[in-house]
Amino acid sequence: MMSDMPGLNLAEGGRDSARLVRVWDPLVRVIHWSVLLGVLLNAVITDPEGDLHEIVGYAILGLVVLRLVWGFLGVQTARFTAFPPNPRAALAHAGEILRGDRSVHLSHNPLGALMAYNIWATLIVICISGIMMGTVRFFGVEWVEELHELAFNWLMVSVVLHVGGVVLDQRRTGVALVKAMITGIKNIPDGISTK
Amino acid sequence: MKKRIFETLWPGDADVRRAKILTAMIIVQVLCATFFLIDVVLDFDAGGHPTHLALETFVAVVLCLGIWVLMIELRALLVRMEQARQGLRVARGELAQVIDSFFDRWGLTSAERDVGLLILKGFDNENIARIRGRAVGTVRAQSASIYAKAGVDGRAQLISVFFEELLANDPPTGDARQAASL
Numbered sequence: 001m002m003s004d005m006p007g008l009n010l011a012e013g014g015r016d017s018a019r020l021v022r023v024w025d026p027l028v029r030v031i032h033w034s035v036l037l038g039v040l041l042n043a044v045i046t047d048p049e050g051d052l053h054e055i056v057g058y059a060i061l062g063l064v065v066l067r068l069v070w071g072f073l074g075v076q077t078a079r080f081t082a083f084p085p086n087p088r089a090a091l092a093h094a095g096e097i098l099r100g101d102r103s104v105h106l107s108h109n110p111l112g113a114l115m116a117y118n119i120w121a122t123l124i125v126i127c128i129s130g131i132m133m134g135t136v137r138f139f140g141v142e143w144v145e146e147l148h149e150l151a152f153n154w155l156m157v158s159v160v161l162h163v164g165g166v167v168l169d170q171r172r173t174g175v176a177l178v179k180a181m182i183t184g185i186k187n188i189p190d191g192i193s194t195k
Numbered sequence: 196m197k198k199r200i201f202e203t204l205w206p207g208d209a210d211v212r213r214a215k216i217l218t219a220m221i222i223v224q225v226l227c228a229t230f231f232l233i234d235v236v237l238d239f240d241a242g243g244h245p246t247h248l249a250l251e252t253f254v255a256v257v258l259c260l261g262i263w264v265l266m267i268e269l270r271a272l273l274v275r276m277e278q279a280r281q282g283l284r285v286a287r288g289e290l291a292q293v294i295d296s297f298f299d300r301w302g303l304t305s306a307e308r309d310v311g312l313l314i315l316k317g318f319d320n321e322n323i324a325r326i327r328g329r330a331v332g333t334v335r336a337q338s339a340s341i342y343a344k345a346g347v348d349g350r351a352q353l354i355s356v357f358f359e360e361l362l363a364n365d366p367p368t369g370d371a372r373q374a375a376s377l
Protein backbone atom coordinates (compact mmCIF):
# COMPACT_ATOMS: atom_id res chain seq x y z
CA MET A 1 0.00 0.00 0.00
CA MET A 2 2.79 2.37 0.90
CA SER A 3 5.13 1.33 -1.86
CA ASP A 4 4.57 4.59 -3.72
CA MET A 5 5.60 6.59 -0.70
CA PRO A 6 8.44 8.98 -1.35
CA GLY A 7 10.51 7.21 1.28
CA LEU A 8 14.09 8.20 1.56
CA ASN A 9 17.18 6.14 1.82
CA LEU A 10 19.67 8.58 3.27
CA ALA A 11 22.29 5.99 4.08
CA GLU A 12 25.58 7.43 2.93
CA GLY A 13 27.16 4.70 0.89
CA GLY A 14 26.73 2.18 3.68
CA ARG A 15 24.66 -0.54 2.08
CA ASP A 16 24.93 -2.63 5.21
CA SER A 17 23.84 0.06 7.66
CA ALA A 18 20.29 0.76 8.81
CA ARG A 19 18.14 2.62 6.35
CA LEU A 20 17.05 6.12 7.24
CA VAL A 21 13.63 7.12 5.97
CA ARG A 22 12.16 10.60 6.17
CA VAL A 23 8.68 10.09 7.58
CA TRP A 24 7.34 13.09 9.54
CA ASP A 25 7.23 16.51 7.96
CA PRO A 26 7.94 19.60 10.09
CA LEU A 27 4.28 20.52 10.46
CA VAL A 28 3.35 17.14 11.97
CA ARG A 29 6.26 17.35 14.38
CA VAL A 30 5.69 20.92 15.51
CA ILE A 31 1.98 20.22 16.01
CA HIS A 32 2.68 17.07 18.05
CA TRP A 33 5.08 18.64 20.50
CA SER A 34 3.09 21.90 20.75
CA VAL A 35 -0.07 19.96 21.59
CA LEU A 36 1.87 18.00 24.20
CA LEU A 37 3.13 21.28 25.67
CA GLY A 38 -0.38 22.73 25.66
CA VAL A 39 -1.90 19.68 27.34
CA LEU A 40 0.84 19.70 29.97
CA LEU A 41 0.31 23.41 30.64
CA ASN A 42 -3.43 23.09 31.05
CA ALA A 43 -3.32 19.86 33.01
CA VAL A 44 -0.66 20.93 35.48
CA ILE A 45 0.13 24.61 35.49
CA THR A 46 -2.63 26.96 34.42
CA ASP A 47 -5.53 27.93 36.64
CA PRO A 48 -8.63 26.23 35.12
CA GLU A 49 -10.66 29.38 35.79
CA GLY A 50 -8.05 31.71 34.34
CA ASP A 51 -7.51 33.39 30.98
CA LEU A 52 -4.32 31.49 30.26
CA HIS A 53 -6.13 28.15 30.50
CA GLU A 54 -8.59 29.42 27.87
CA ILE A 55 -5.91 30.75 25.55
CA VAL A 56 -3.91 27.53 25.69
CA GLY A 57 -7.11 25.59 25.02
CA TYR A 58 -7.84 27.70 21.93
CA ALA A 59 -4.32 27.10 20.69
CA ILE A 60 -4.65 23.33 21.10
CA LEU A 61 -7.93 23.35 19.20
CA GLY A 62 -6.34 25.34 16.37
CA LEU A 63 -3.39 22.97 16.19
CA VAL A 64 -5.58 19.86 16.12
CA VAL A 65 -7.80 21.30 13.39
CA LEU A 66 -4.69 22.22 11.43
CA ARG A 67 -3.42 18.65 11.76
CA LEU A 68 -6.76 17.33 10.54
CA VAL A 69 -6.70 19.61 7.48
CA TRP A 70 -3.08 18.53 6.86
CA GLY A 71 -4.41 14.97 6.91
CA PHE A 72 -6.14 15.81 3.63
CA LEU A 73 -3.73 18.32 2.11
CA GLY A 74 -0.41 17.15 3.46
CA VAL A 75 2.42 14.99 2.24
CA GLN A 76 2.10 11.22 1.97
CA THR A 77 2.91 9.99 5.50
CA ALA A 78 0.83 12.73 7.13
CA ARG A 79 -2.29 11.85 5.17
CA PHE A 80 -5.21 9.90 6.54
CA THR A 81 -4.96 7.62 3.53
CA ALA A 82 -1.57 6.49 4.87
CA PHE A 83 -3.13 5.40 8.16
CA PRO A 84 -6.88 4.91 7.67
CA PRO A 85 -8.95 4.14 10.78
CA ASN A 86 -9.39 0.41 10.39
CA PRO A 87 -10.25 -1.66 13.48
CA ARG A 88 -9.88 -4.91 11.57
CA ALA A 89 -6.37 -3.99 10.44
CA ALA A 90 -5.61 -3.01 14.03
CA LEU A 91 -6.68 -6.46 15.25
CA ALA A 92 -4.67 -8.12 12.50
CA HIS A 93 -1.67 -6.00 13.48
CA ALA A 94 -2.06 -7.04 17.12
CA GLY A 95 -2.04 -10.64 15.91
CA GLU A 96 1.11 -10.02 13.88
CA ILE A 97 2.82 -8.55 16.94
CA LEU A 98 1.90 -11.61 18.99
CA ARG A 99 3.24 -13.87 16.25
CA GLY A 100 6.52 -11.98 16.32
CA ASP A 101 6.26 -10.15 13.00
CA ARG A 102 8.66 -7.21 13.05
CA SER A 103 7.82 -5.27 9.93
CA VAL A 104 7.73 -1.50 10.24
CA HIS A 105 5.04 0.91 9.13
CA LEU A 106 6.39 4.12 7.70
CA SER A 107 3.39 6.10 8.88
CA HIS A 108 1.43 5.03 11.99
CA ASN A 109 0.82 1.32 12.45
CA PRO A 110 -2.92 0.42 12.49
CA LEU A 111 -3.08 0.40 16.29
CA GLY A 112 -1.27 3.71 16.53
CA ALA A 113 -3.59 5.13 13.90
CA LEU A 114 -6.66 4.31 15.99
CA MET A 115 -4.99 5.94 18.98
CA ALA A 116 -4.22 9.07 16.97
CA TYR A 117 -7.86 9.42 15.86
CA ASN A 118 -9.00 8.77 19.41
CA ILE A 119 -6.68 11.43 20.80
CA TRP A 120 -7.70 14.02 18.22
CA ALA A 121 -11.41 13.38 18.86
CA THR A 122 -10.88 13.57 22.61
CA LEU A 123 -8.90 16.82 22.35
CA ILE A 124 -11.64 18.38 20.24
CA VAL A 125 -14.30 17.35 22.75
CA ILE A 126 -12.25 18.84 25.59
CA CYS A 127 -11.66 22.12 23.74
CA ILE A 128 -15.23 22.58 22.55
CA SER A 129 -16.77 21.73 25.91
CA GLY A 130 -14.27 24.16 27.45
CA ILE A 131 -15.31 26.94 25.09
CA MET A 132 -18.97 26.16 25.79
CA MET A 133 -18.35 26.60 29.52
CA GLY A 134 -17.39 30.20 28.80
CA THR A 135 -20.51 31.05 26.81
CA VAL A 136 -23.64 32.73 28.12
CA ARG A 137 -25.76 29.92 26.81
CA PHE A 138 -23.94 27.03 28.49
CA PHE A 139 -22.43 28.79 31.50
CA GLY A 140 -22.80 26.65 34.60
CA VAL A 141 -24.56 23.86 32.71
CA GLU A 142 -23.60 20.69 34.47
CA TRP A 143 -23.32 18.17 31.65
CA VAL A 144 -20.90 20.44 29.80
CA GLU A 145 -18.57 20.59 32.79
CA GLU A 146 -18.86 16.87 33.33
CA LEU A 147 -18.10 16.21 29.68
CA HIS A 148 -15.01 18.43 29.93
CA GLU A 149 -13.68 16.49 32.90
CA LEU A 150 -14.65 13.08 31.59
CA ALA A 151 -12.94 13.75 28.27
CA PHE A 152 -9.86 15.00 30.09
CA ASN A 153 -9.65 11.81 32.14
CA TRP A 154 -10.07 9.77 28.97
CA LEU A 155 -7.25 11.78 27.40
CA MET A 156 -4.97 10.92 30.31
CA VAL A 157 -5.78 7.21 29.91
CA SER A 158 -5.19 7.51 26.17
CA VAL A 159 -1.87 9.29 26.55
CA VAL A 160 -0.62 6.65 28.98
CA LEU A 161 -1.59 3.94 26.46
CA HIS A 162 -0.10 6.04 23.64
CA VAL A 163 3.27 6.48 25.28
CA GLY A 164 3.22 2.85 26.40
CA GLY A 165 2.50 1.78 22.84
CA VAL A 166 5.31 3.93 21.49
CA VAL A 167 7.80 2.48 23.97
CA LEU A 168 6.70 -1.10 23.30
CA ASP A 169 6.80 -0.65 19.52
CA GLN A 170 10.23 0.91 19.81
CA ARG A 171 11.40 -2.23 21.64
CA ARG A 172 9.68 -4.56 19.21
CA THR A 173 10.99 -3.11 15.98
CA GLY A 174 14.13 -1.32 17.07
CA VAL A 175 12.93 1.84 15.33
CA ALA A 176 13.52 4.94 17.42
CA LEU A 177 9.99 6.34 17.15
CA VAL A 178 10.38 9.23 19.56
CA LYS A 179 13.52 10.35 17.78
CA ALA A 180 11.62 10.09 14.49
CA MET A 181 8.93 12.39 15.89
CA ILE A 182 11.69 14.90 16.75
CA THR A 183 13.96 14.69 13.69
CA GLY A 184 11.37 13.41 11.21
CA ILE A 185 13.60 10.48 10.24
CA LYS A 186 12.98 6.82 11.06
CA ASN A 187 15.88 4.40 11.27
CA ILE A 188 14.78 1.08 9.85
CA PRO A 189 17.13 -1.64 11.15
CA ASP A 190 18.68 -3.92 8.60
CA GLY A 191 16.58 -6.78 7.30
CA ILE A 192 13.26 -5.33 8.39
CA SER A 193 10.61 -4.74 5.75
CA THR A 194 8.42 -1.67 5.64
CA LYS A 195 4.74 -1.19 4.92
CA MET B 196 22.26 41.60 0.92
CA LYS B 197 19.25 40.91 3.05
CA LYS B 198 19.45 37.28 2.08
CA ARG B 199 23.09 37.06 3.04
CA ILE B 200 22.45 38.41 6.52
CA PHE B 201 19.68 35.89 6.90
CA GLU B 202 21.89 33.05 5.81
CA THR B 203 24.58 33.99 8.28
CA LEU B 204 22.06 34.05 11.07
CA TRP B 205 20.52 30.79 9.98
CA PRO B 206 22.87 28.64 7.93
CA GLY B 207 21.91 25.46 6.15
CA ASP B 208 20.07 24.22 3.11
CA ALA B 209 17.88 26.95 1.62
CA ASP B 210 14.92 24.63 1.06
CA VAL B 211 15.07 23.26 4.58
CA ARG B 212 15.07 26.84 5.84
CA ARG B 213 12.12 27.69 3.60
CA ALA B 214 10.18 24.69 4.92
CA LYS B 215 10.84 25.79 8.49
CA ILE B 216 9.72 29.34 7.78
CA LEU B 217 6.55 28.14 6.05
CA THR B 218 5.79 25.80 8.95
CA ALA B 219 6.28 28.58 11.47
CA MET B 220 4.06 30.95 9.47
CA ILE B 221 1.34 28.34 9.16
CA ILE B 222 1.38 27.65 12.90
CA VAL B 223 1.29 31.33 13.86
CA GLN B 224 -1.49 32.14 11.40
CA VAL B 225 -3.52 29.14 12.53
CA LEU B 226 -3.29 30.38 16.11
CA CYS B 227 -4.43 33.85 15.00
CA ALA B 228 -7.30 32.45 12.94
CA THR B 229 -8.41 30.24 15.83
CA PHE B 230 -8.50 33.15 18.25
CA PHE B 231 -10.46 35.23 15.75
CA LEU B 232 -12.99 32.50 14.99
CA ILE B 233 -13.56 31.68 18.64
CA ASP B 234 -13.93 35.38 19.35
CA VAL B 235 -16.62 35.56 16.67
CA VAL B 236 -18.48 32.69 18.30
CA LEU B 237 -18.20 34.19 21.76
CA ASP B 238 -19.26 37.66 20.54
CA PHE B 239 -22.20 36.12 18.75
CA ASP B 240 -23.14 34.29 21.96
CA ALA B 241 -22.92 37.55 23.92
CA GLY B 242 -25.08 39.37 21.35
CA GLY B 243 -22.36 41.36 19.59
CA HIS B 244 -22.91 44.03 16.94
CA PRO B 245 -23.68 42.48 13.49
CA THR B 246 -21.28 44.63 11.43
CA HIS B 247 -18.49 43.98 13.91
CA LEU B 248 -19.25 40.25 13.73
CA ALA B 249 -19.31 40.33 9.93
CA LEU B 250 -15.98 42.13 9.79
CA GLU B 251 -14.38 39.69 12.21
CA THR B 252 -15.72 36.74 10.28
CA PHE B 253 -14.37 38.22 7.06
CA VAL B 254 -10.91 38.66 8.56
CA ALA B 255 -10.95 35.10 9.88
CA VAL B 256 -11.97 33.71 6.50
CA VAL B 257 -9.23 35.65 4.72
CA LEU B 258 -6.70 34.34 7.25
CA CYS B 259 -7.88 30.79 6.60
CA LEU B 260 -7.47 31.26 2.85
CA GLY B 261 -3.94 32.49 3.45
CA ILE B 262 -3.20 29.43 5.57
CA TRP B 263 -4.61 27.22 2.82
CA VAL B 264 -2.23 28.76 0.30
CA LEU B 265 0.74 28.36 2.66
CA MET B 266 -0.11 24.71 3.22
CA ILE B 267 -0.26 24.02 -0.52
CA GLU B 268 3.05 25.84 -0.84
CA LEU B 269 4.66 23.81 1.97
CA ARG B 270 3.40 20.58 0.47
CA ALA B 271 4.83 21.44 -2.93
CA LEU B 272 8.14 22.39 -1.36
CA LEU B 273 8.38 19.15 0.64
CA VAL B 274 7.56 17.08 -2.43
CA ARG B 275 10.15 18.96 -4.46
CA MET B 276 12.80 18.45 -1.76
CA GLU B 277 12.01 14.76 -1.69
CA GLN B 278 12.34 14.51 -5.46
CA ALA B 279 15.61 16.39 -5.38
CA ARG B 280 17.00 13.99 -2.78
CA GLN B 281 15.75 11.07 -4.82
CA GLY B 282 17.48 12.44 -7.91
CA LEU B 283 20.69 13.03 -6.03
CA ARG B 284 20.62 9.48 -4.76
CA VAL B 285 20.10 8.12 -8.24
CA ALA B 286 22.98 10.21 -9.47
CA ARG B 287 25.14 8.91 -6.64
CA GLY B 288 24.14 5.33 -7.41
CA GLU B 289 24.90 5.83 -11.08
CA LEU B 290 28.29 7.27 -10.32
CA ALA B 291 29.17 4.28 -8.16
CA GLN B 292 28.13 1.99 -11.00
CA VAL B 293 30.15 3.97 -13.50
CA ILE B 294 33.21 3.78 -11.29
CA ASP B 295 32.77 0.05 -10.80
CA SER B 296 32.44 -0.58 -14.51
CA PHE B 297 35.59 1.42 -15.33
CA PHE B 298 37.59 -0.33 -12.62
CA ASP B 299 36.39 -3.64 -14.04
CA ARG B 300 37.33 -2.63 -17.54
CA TRP B 301 40.83 -1.58 -16.46
CA GLY B 302 41.28 -4.81 -14.52
CA LEU B 303 42.28 -3.18 -11.25
CA THR B 304 43.22 -5.44 -8.34
CA SER B 305 41.11 -5.07 -5.22
CA ALA B 306 43.82 -3.02 -3.49
CA GLU B 307 43.98 -0.76 -6.53
CA ARG B 308 40.21 -0.35 -6.51
CA ASP B 309 40.35 0.85 -2.91
CA VAL B 310 43.15 3.27 -3.67
CA GLY B 311 41.34 4.40 -6.82
CA LEU B 312 38.19 5.22 -4.86
CA LEU B 313 40.19 7.20 -2.33
CA ILE B 314 41.89 9.11 -5.13
CA LEU B 315 38.48 9.95 -6.60
CA LYS B 316 37.35 11.09 -3.18
CA GLY B 317 40.19 13.60 -3.24
CA PHE B 318 42.70 12.11 -0.80
CA ASP B 319 46.39 12.56 -1.51
CA ASN B 320 48.90 9.70 -1.35
CA GLU B 321 50.00 10.49 2.20
CA ASN B 322 46.44 10.37 3.48
CA ILE B 323 45.62 7.25 1.51
CA ALA B 324 48.67 5.58 3.01
CA ARG B 325 47.54 6.56 6.47
CA ILE B 326 43.97 5.37 5.89
CA ARG B 327 45.09 2.03 4.49
CA GLY B 328 47.97 1.55 6.90
CA ARG B 329 50.50 1.18 4.08
CA ALA B 330 53.73 2.91 3.22
CA VAL B 331 53.45 5.99 1.04
CA GLY B 332 55.73 4.30 -1.46
CA THR B 333 53.31 1.39 -1.84
CA VAL B 334 50.40 3.74 -2.45
CA ARG B 335 52.46 5.72 -4.95
CA ALA B 336 53.23 2.51 -6.85
CA GLN B 337 49.59 1.47 -6.75
CA SER B 338 48.38 4.82 -8.07
CA ALA B 339 51.00 4.71 -10.83
CA SER B 340 49.69 1.28 -11.77
CA ILE B 341 46.10 2.58 -11.78
CA TYR B 342 47.05 5.51 -14.02
CA ALA B 343 48.89 3.16 -16.37
CA LYS B 344 45.97 0.72 -16.60
CA ALA B 345 43.56 3.59 -17.13
CA GLY B 346 45.79 5.17 -19.73
CA VAL B 347 45.85 8.55 -18.02
CA ASP B 348 48.83 10.58 -16.90
CA GLY B 349 47.67 11.49 -13.39
CA ARG B 350 45.08 12.21 -10.79
CA ALA B 351 43.32 15.06 -12.60
CA GLN B 352 42.92 13.08 -15.78
CA LEU B 353 41.65 10.08 -13.88
CA ILE B 354 38.93 12.17 -12.29
CA SER B 355 38.03 13.75 -15.61
CA VAL B 356 37.40 10.31 -17.09
CA PHE B 357 34.44 9.94 -14.76
CA PHE B 358 33.22 13.47 -15.23
CA GLU B 359 33.19 13.01 -18.97
CA GLU B 360 31.22 9.83 -18.59
CA LEU B 361 28.65 11.53 -16.39
CA LEU B 362 28.34 14.59 -18.61
CA ALA B 363 28.02 12.46 -21.72
CA ASN B 364 24.95 10.75 -20.33
CA ASP B 365 21.70 12.51 -19.64
CA PRO B 366 21.17 12.95 -15.93
CA PRO B 367 18.82 10.27 -14.56
CA THR B 368 16.12 12.82 -13.76
CA GLY B 369 15.84 16.54 -14.18
CA ASP B 370 15.94 16.83 -10.44
CA ALA B 371 19.35 15.31 -10.09
CA ARG B 372 21.01 18.36 -11.55
CA GLN B 373 19.02 20.69 -9.45
CA ALA B 374 19.80 18.64 -6.35
CA ALA B 375 23.47 18.62 -7.13
CA SER B 376 23.48 22.40 -7.28
CA LEU B 377 21.74 22.82 -3.94
Ligand code: HEM
Nearest residue numbers: 028036039107108109112116119120159163166177178181
Ligand atom coordinates in the same frame (compact mmCIF):
# COMPACT_ATOMS: atom_id res chain seq x y z
C1 HEM C 1 -0.49 15.04 25.84
C2 HEM C 1 0.34 14.20 25.36
C3 HEM C 1 0.32 13.63 23.97
C4 HEM C 1 -0.61 13.70 22.99
C5 HEM C 1 -1.96 14.40 23.04
C6 HEM C 1 -0.09 12.99 21.85
C7 HEM C 1 -0.76 12.83 20.65
C8 HEM C 1 -0.26 12.21 19.54
C9 HEM C 1 -0.91 12.12 18.28
C10 HEM C 1 -2.28 12.71 17.96
C11 HEM C 1 -0.10 11.45 17.43
C12 HEM C 1 -0.33 11.23 15.95
C13 HEM C 1 0.56 12.25 15.28
C14 HEM C 1 0.17 12.69 13.89
O1 HEM C 1 -0.08 11.86 13.00
O2 HEM C 1 0.13 13.92 13.68
C15 HEM C 1 1.08 11.10 18.15
C16 HEM C 1 2.15 10.42 17.65
C17 HEM C 1 3.30 10.16 18.35
N1 HEM C 1 3.56 10.53 19.66
FE1 HEM C 1 2.34 11.49 20.90
N2 HEM C 1 1.14 12.51 22.14
C18 HEM C 1 1.43 12.88 23.43
C19 HEM C 1 2.55 12.60 24.15
C20 HEM C 1 3.63 11.95 23.64
C21 HEM C 1 4.84 11.68 24.37
C22 HEM C 1 5.13 12.09 25.80
C23 HEM C 1 5.66 11.02 23.52
C24 HEM C 1 7.07 10.51 23.78
C25 HEM C 1 7.33 9.52 24.53
C26 HEM C 1 4.97 10.84 22.28
C27 HEM C 1 5.47 10.23 21.18
C28 HEM C 1 4.82 10.07 19.97
C29 HEM C 1 5.39 9.38 18.85
C30 HEM C 1 6.76 8.73 18.77
C31 HEM C 1 4.43 9.43 17.82
C32 HEM C 1 4.56 8.80 16.43
C33 HEM C 1 4.07 7.38 16.54
C34 HEM C 1 4.35 6.60 15.28
O3 HEM C 1 5.51 6.55 14.86
O4 HEM C 1 3.39 6.04 14.70
N3 HEM C 1 3.73 11.42 22.39
N4 HEM C 1 0.96 11.58 19.45
